[in-house]
Amino acid sequence: MAANAITFHPEQSITPHTPEKNLPGGWVVQKFGGTSVGKFPLNITGIVEAGVKNNRIAIVCSARSNNTKIEGTTNRLLRAAREAEKAGTRHYDPIVATVRDDHIASGVANIKTEDILASYNLAVEAECASLTKILESAQHLEEVSTRAEDKIISKGEKLACLFMVAVLQDRGVPAQYVDLADVVKLEGGAHSLTERFYADLTARLAEQIRACGDKVPVMTGYFGNVPGGLLNGVGRGYTDLCAALVAVGIGAEELQIWKEVDGIFTADPRKVPTASLLQSVTPAEAAELTFYGSEVIHPFTMEQVIRARIPIRIKNVMNPRNAGTVIFPDPETEVDPRAPLRDPRLFRTRSASNANGLVASKPKRPTAVTIKRQIVVINVHSNKRTRAHGFLMNIFSTLDRWHLSVDLISSSEVHVSMALHSESAAMAGTSAGPGEEGWRVQDDELLGAVRDLEQHGTVDLVPNMAIISLVGRQLKNMVGISGRFLGVLGECGINIEMISQGASEINISCVIEEREADRALNVVHTNLFTFLE
Numbered sequence: 001m002a003a004n005a006i007t008f009h010p011e012q013s014i015t016p017h018t019p020e021k022n023l024p025g026g027w028v029v030q031k032f033g034g035t036s037v038g039k040f041p042l043n044i045t046g047i048v049e050a051g052v053k054n055n056r057i058a059i060v061c062s063a064r065s066n067n068t069k070i071e072g073t074t075n076r077l078l079r080a081a082r083e084a085e086k087a088g089t090r091h092y093d094p095i096v097a098t099v100r101d102d103h104i105a106s107g108v109a110n111i112k113t114e115d116i117l118a119s120y121n122l123a124v125e126a127e128c129a130s131l132t133k134i135l136e137s138a139q140h141l142e143e144v145s146t147r148a149e150d151k152i153i154s155k156g157e158k159l160a161c162l163f164m165v166a167v168l169q170d171r172g173v174p175a176q177y178v179d180l181a182d183v184v185k186l187e188g189g190a191h192s193l194t195e196r197f198y199a200d201l202t203a204r205l206a207e208q209i210r211a212c213g214d215k216v217p218v219m220t221g222y223f224g225n226v227p228g229g230l231l232n233g234v235g236r237g238y239t240d241l242c243a244a245l246v247a248v249g250i251g252a253e254e255l256q257i258w259k260e261v262d263g264i265f266t267a268d269p270r271k272v273p274t275a276s277l278l279q280s281v282t283p284a285e286a287a288e289l290t291f292y293g294s295e296v297i298h299p300f301t302m303e304q305v306i307r308a309r310i311p312i313r314i315k316n317v318m319n320p321r322n323a324g325t326v327i328f329p330d331p332e333t334e335v336d337p338r339a340p341l342r343d344p345r346l347f348r349t350r351s352a353s354n355a356n357g358l359v360a361s362k363p364k365r366p367t368a369v370t371i372k373r374q375i376v377v378i379n380v381h382s383n384k385r386t387r388a389h390g391f392l393m394n395i396f397s398t399l400d401r402w403h404l405s406v407d408l409i410s411s412s413e414v415h416v417s418m419a420l421h422s423e424s425a426a427m428a429g430t431s432a433g434p435g436e437e438g439w440r441v442q443d444d445e446l447l448g449a450v451r452d453l454e455q456h457g458t459v460d461l462v463p464n465m466a467i468i469s470l471v472g473r474q475l476k477n478m479v480g481i482s483g484r485f486l487g488v489l490g491e492c493g494i495n496i497e498m499i500s501q502g503a504s505e506i507n508i509s510c511v512i513e514e515r516e517a518d519r520a521l522n523v524v525h526t527n528l529f530t531f532l533e
């Protein structure tokens with residue numbers, strides 16, 4: 001694909017790209033997650049077949065997962081990369097064999113036409129042979145660099161798309177494989193994921209789509225050598241962002257994220273049986289829900305798409321007739337171009353409240369309740385050797401040094417409580433401190449930060465916590481809502497460690513013990529969503 005590669009020079013000026021808005025039927029970009037490709041390839045085919053009747057369709061796929069993401073291809077590939085770090089062994093071979101066998105078996109199960117199956121099998125063998133070569137070279141160099149790790153995981157999306165193209169062609173849908181692994185080429189020194197980089201990339205993605213003519217482009221959600229590496233810079237779930245950039249590039253009418261859930265609910269439907277599906281949410285609400293635990297969509301996805309004024313629809317591959325949940329861009333005149341995900345409604349209502357009836361249309365209840373688990377609270381009590389402003393500055397520069405970001409904060413002049421997410425800080429007991437019995441923190445960043453913070457005051461760590469958040473536009477103007485939220489938790493004997501309201505206009509959050517998370521979610525949902533009039 002070298003001819004299609006994008007050469008990114010930070011100095012070069014970018015020609016503004018005009019999206020194609022007026023193609024017959026308009027473009028719809030459909031993103032399918034790994035479990036959907038693994039478990040429901042024929043549903044995907046049906047969805048694409050139905051889509052092409054009215055629109056131009058481009059699809060973006062993630063690496064296959066048979067059941068759960070944990071046992072999915074990307075995780076297997078990451079395990080193979082770890083094995084390649086060990087000299088003198090070839091423990092990655094059986095992992096590559098499992099990936100190969102899995103793709104061959106699903107080809108046999110889903111592709112009927114002999115020559116399509118035969119060329120699919122050849123393509124799988126070629127990708128797996130190339131994967132083995134990358135693992136061998138990394139092992140030889142005694143290092144799996146960020147670049148090598150990205151190249152290794154790229155095989156997951158390549159194999160998934162080769163599979164989906166074969167399945168679509170087998171059903172008579174003209175489809176074309178689009179490998180985005182080399183769509184970006186970085187030259188020279190340090191780069192970052194700037195707006196200019198995205199503008200250049202989206203234009204290039206549109207060219208890749210146009211090159212497919214009338215065929216349905218089937219695009220690898222892995223999109224190449226991005227600044228800082230895809231795993232490092234964007235993280236897992238990067239295919240949502242890829243689909244967003246494709247949608248922006250082609251000027252799509254809609255971006256559809258297909259999952260195994262009907263859309264965004266008033267609470268996690270797997271934990272709260274009475275949760276109801278939301279027809280629409282605002283970009284600000286979707287961003288807040290995603291950040292505070294309802295990870296229905298990758299956090300980076302929204303900004304680009306909403307800036308380009310493209311609606312995002314979350315839909316269910318197992319239930320395609322359901323309309324799902326749509327995230328509509330806010331009216332153009334109300335959006336702050338510097339912060340397109342900020343909820344503009346609060347300001348509209350405030351300024352208009354005397355003059356017209358907008359206040360009357362205020363929602364009466366919050367939009368959703370969400371839980372973020374694996375939270376650790378750090379309390380720092382100042383030793384008063386620094387003045388108050390110096391105290392906070394020292395705390396934040398320590399966190400910055402250790403690459404820790406705070407989800408929630410509450411502070412006074414001499415005391416600060418911060419809630420942080422830490423996946424590897426699985427801790428036993430709530431009272432053990434660093435070095436004490438029962439302390440099982442494996443999070444080096446967290447431990448390093450605690451050691452440094454101790455220079456500024458007394459530090460204590462409260463592990464095994466969760467953040468419960470109420471999210472909804474106009475929440476700040478909903479008189480009495482905080483009282484009811486905290487009251488319901490209190491009545492049910494759920495202790496509140498920390499409270500935050502006001503940092504965002506649309507979120508009230510508090511920190512509770514993680515073991516209470518499901519109960520809290522249900523009592524809040526029952527009292528504030530089911531019965532609140």
Ligand SMILES: Nc1ncnc2c1ncn2[C@@H]1O[C@H](COP(=O)(O)OP(=O)(O)O)[C@@H](O)[C@H]1O
Pocket residue numbers: 033035069258259260261263264265266267268269270271293294295296368370
């Ligand atoms: N408010 C919410 N609405 C919908 N799903 C939610 C919400 N909060 C959490 N979830 C969870 O997000 C997950 C997203 O859907 P799914 O496609 O099944 O998972 P994944 O992205 O892991 O493949 C589901 O497991 C669902 O339980």
Ligand SMILES: N[C@@H](CC(=O)OP(=O)(O)O)C(=O)O
Pocket residue numbers: 032033034035062063069072074075156221235236237238239240
């Ligand atoms: N396969 C990648 C990318 C991705 O986006 O996956 P999914 O769409 O299944 O969440 C991962 O596991 O991170």
